[in-house]
Amino acid sequence: MSRRAVSANGSARPGRPPSGRQGIPEATIARLPVYLRVLYAFAEQDIPTVSSEELAAAAGVNSAKLRKDLSHLGSYGTRGVGYDVEYLVYQVSRELGLTQDWPVVIVGAGNLGRALANYGGFASRGFRIAAVLDSAPEVVGTQIAGHAVLDVDQMEQVVARHRVAIGVIATPAVTAQAVCDRLVATGVTSILNFAPVVLNVPGGVDVRKVDLSIELQILAFHAQRRSVVRVPQDAQAVGR
Amino acid sequence: MSRRAVSANGSARPGRPPSGRQGIPEATIARLPVYLRVLYAFAEQDIPTVSSEELAAAAGVNSAKLRKDLSHLGSYGTRGVGYDVEYLVYQVSRELGLTQDWPVVIVGAGNLGRALANYGGFASRGFRIAAVLDSAPEVVGTQIAGHAVLDVDQMEQVVARHRVAIGVIATPAVTAQAVCDRLVATGVTSILNFAPVVLNVPGGVDVRKVDLSIELQILAFHAQRRSVVRVPQDAQAVGR
DNA sequence: CCTTGTGAAGATATTCACAGCA
DNA sequence: TGCTGTGAATATCTTCACAAGG
Numbered sequence: 001m002s003r004r005a006v007s008a009n010g011s012a013r014p015g016r017p018p019s020g021r022q023g024i025p026e027a028t029i030a031r032l033p034v035y036l037r038v039l040y041a042f043a044e045q046d047i048p049t050v051s052s053e054e055l056a057a058a059a060g061v062n063s064a065k066l067r068k069d070l071s072h073l074g075s076y077g078t079r080g081v082g083y084d085v086e087y088l089v090y091q092v093s094r095e096l097g098l099t100q101d102w103p104v105v106i107v108g109a110g111n112l113g114r115a116l117a118n119y120g121g122f123a124s125r126g127f128r129i130a131a132v133l134d135s136a137p138e139v140v141g142t143q144i145a146g147h148a149v150l151d152v153d154q155m156e157q158v159v160a161r162h163r164v165a166i167g168v169i170a171t172p173a174v175t176a177q178a179v180c181d182r183l184v185a186t187g188v189t190s191i192l193n194f195a196p197v198v199l200n201v202p203g204g205v206d207v208r209k210v211d212l213s214i215e216l217q218i219l220a221f222h223a224q225r226r227s228v229v230r231v232p233q234d235a236q237a238v239g240r
Numbered sequence: 241m242s243r244r245a246v247s248a249n250g251s252a253r254p255g256r257p258p259s260g261r262q263g264i265p266e267a268t269i270a271r272l273p274v275y276l277r278v279l280y281a282f283a284e285q286d287i288p289t290v291s292s293e294e295l296a297a298a299a300g301v302n303s304a305k306l307r308k309d310l311s312h313l314g315s316y317g318t319r320g321v322g323y324d325v326e327y328l329v330y331q332v333s334r335e336l337g338l339t340q341d342w343p344v345v346i347v348g349a350g351n352l353g354r355a356l357a358n359y360g361g362f363a364s365r366g367f368r369i370a371a372v373l374d375s376a377p378e379v380v381g382t383q384i385a386g387h388a389v390l391d392v393d394q395m396e397q398v399v400a401r402h403r404v405a406i407g408v409i410a411t412p413a414v415t416a417q418a419v420c421d422r423l424v425a426t427g428v429t430s431i432l433n434f435a436p437v438v439l440n441v442p443g444g445v446d447v448r449k450v451d452l453s454i455e456l457q458i459l460a461f462h463a464q465r466r467s468v469v470r471v472p473q474d475a476q477a478v479g480r
Numbered sequence: 481c482c483t484t485g486t487g488a489a490g491a492t493a494t495t496c497a498c499a500g501c502a
Numbered sequence: 503t504g505c506t507g508t509g510a511a512t513a514t515c516t517t518c519a520c521a522a523g524g
Contacts, residue, residue, distance in 0.1 A: 206462045
């Protein structure tokens, strides 16, 4: 079930990067983007070097965890000194695959789709909107964030022409599965789903879900717990 | 660090619910909303009973996990039969604190704030928009999803009057921390943050983050991995 | 019989604490 | 001396596999 698809280590590519890779834990991967963002902030302030302590504090994690996370990418720090910000930015970016360009297609040009398309951080590093699609005739043809909304029937052409690998589903729940099936059929293997449904996909397709009401419900659970238990002095706990 | 704030078990309230509670794992809590959604779908089709196998399939998890998750709430199933849909909906709702009403304040009425306010699933079960706030004079006073946008200066009054416990931050990154501080100062202890920053909060405040670019970056990592390794026959792996 | 509920095993993740190196 | 990198200890989560019970 896990497998961790690897070539173990050894040979493979010529070997420029010292590389210490080999099955980076999922939990670590989920934190790398946070570290990257924090690193950019340090870089903008022209801070050349950071310690694990500083980086960890800025990222909201414990420093041992940060060091272990980074150690999965290789030994990029200097003992007694810390990490070179520029260099680490590059290494983390490369690990995440952000040194290449990822064309993304957004399906659904409603409120959410519009918000996503206009989201600045989108185009910023590594991601590029290849197209925004919708099925409603009154929306098709309008402009969103500099993109003419295309009919969803153009999905196949768009995906093929731009070599889209990532699809974002911002449609109502009822159509999400159909859109997903179609994306998968055209060769998209990474899907970010904003519709409140559990998507069914074949193996080899990676789905991530963003769900407002789930997040609210998790918050409600803790909020309720707090108000029932009437937490003592030391707050804390609260989880996650 | 963990603590798991409990009254262990025993005494406490008169004890109507059989209750088997006592520190429900965080991972379980995060899945309960998914189960709840799936249960509603079964209920709408007037299906009276489901097995752990069916429920798990619909929720996209393994049935042993689902059973263990539900067992943390109590013994609500019937061996040889399954779970009563109606009853389980109630129990899960109660556990999540959805049998009460949660007034929510949304700060930021830009594209995202608008999308959130208009999001149907919001008002549906348990959550209610108490107000939408913004600081831009040209936005204040406009209508969004049936709510007049109020000036952010009204935050204190709104939170107090509606007893708001949950705040949603949909502002640009630069203002997020200030908004957060202010929410916390007015007594909000649960925050859902859509701004791409790590929020700093005092203990006892629960923050959850929703971040488009982090999700995209995680997808990019796996997509890159796939294209480099050129996955064999059996896809799978892909994680999460 | 069929399906739940759960001990026990296994897998992941986090944290501690310190050896090792610049 | 100061900070990284990492074994070892711990905590959390998942999965197996089966006894218990309607």
